Amino acid sequence: DAGVTQSPTHLIKTRGQHVTLRCSPISGHKSVSWYQQVLGQGPQFIFQYYEKEERGRGNFPDRFSARQFPNYSSELNVNALLLGDSALYLCASSLGQGEGYTFGSGTRLTVV
Amino acid sequence: QKEVEQDPGPLSVPEGAIVSLNCTYSNSAFQYFMWYRQYSRKGPELLMYTYSSGNKEDGRFTAQVDKSSKYISLFIRDSQPSDSATYLCAMREDWAGNMLTFGGGTRLMVKP
Numbered sequence: 001d002a003g004v005t006q007s008p009t010h011l012i013k014t015r016g017q018h019v020t021l022r023c024s025p026i027s028g029h030k031s032v033s034w035y036q037q038v039l040g041q042g043p044q045f046i047f048q049y050y051e052k053e054e055r056g057r058g059n060f061p062d063r064f065s066a067r068q069f070p071n072y073s074s075e076l077n078v079n080a081l082l083l084g085d086s087a088l089y090l091c092a093s094s095l096g097q098g099e100g101y102t103f104g105s106g107t108r109l110t111v112v
Numbered sequence: 113q114k115e116v117e118q119d120p121g122p123l124s125v126p127e128g129a130i131v132s133l134n135c136t137y138s139n140s141a142f143q144y145f146m147w148y149r150q151y152s153r154k155g156p157e158l159l160m161y162t163y164s165s166g167n168k169e170d171g172r173f174t175a176q177v178d179k180s181s182k183y184i185s186l187f188i189r190d191s192q193p194s195d196s197a198t199y200l201c202a203m204r205e206d207w208a209g210n211m212l213t214f215g216g217g218t219r220l221m222v223k224p
Contacts, residue, residue, distance in 0.1 A: 042214030090155050103155030
């Protein structure tokens with residue numbers, strides 16, 4: 001069975017640009033969460049979606065937005081990129097809100 | 113002060129040693145405690161998931177939670193070079209909680 005898949009695996013963007021990251025959860029999983037992991041630090045919560053509704057938002061600026069589609073896949077969008085947005089962006093899926101999360105391998109974003 | 117503190121290491125041990133990894137936290141509302149293992153360039157992998165205080169054992173891994181001291185531990189018996197990775201503790205306030213709060217991770221190196 002496929003795990004959580006994220007695309008792209010790497011990308012390089014210029015300051016001020018926009019980026020869209022994509023996540024496909026494990027089949028049957030209805031909850032998707034997004035985390036940002038800066039090098040040398042633990043992941044930080046950005047968003048959670050369950051049944052296509054936003055169920056939680058972390059302490060990130062409005063430049064960050066996300067959505068979940070009817071097939072439970074998800075997109076994370078970041079506008080007006082800053083150098084500090086360079087990080088590994090992780091997507092995690094779970095059956096329901098209270099279950100353990102399975103993480104994907106992440107998208108490594110570099111902003112130059 | 114961070115909500116969850118974890119010694120970054122690196123912790124270097126010989127193969128076969130017992131490894132002790134620890135986290136302290138300040139939020140007394142945390143009830144669900146997890147340990148993740150993260151290999152380089154990969155997403156975190158769930159190792160242990162415990163609720164409230166007590167011990168939980170799974171193979172070579174034992175997780176301990178002491179809520180009175182706000183202290184959790186992961187013990188690895190008979191450590192192997194393949195255990196070399198970064199270990200992240202994570203916590204959540206309630207069953208349906210949408211946000212995991214991670215420690216910064218401890219880098220473990222097991223030498224043959």
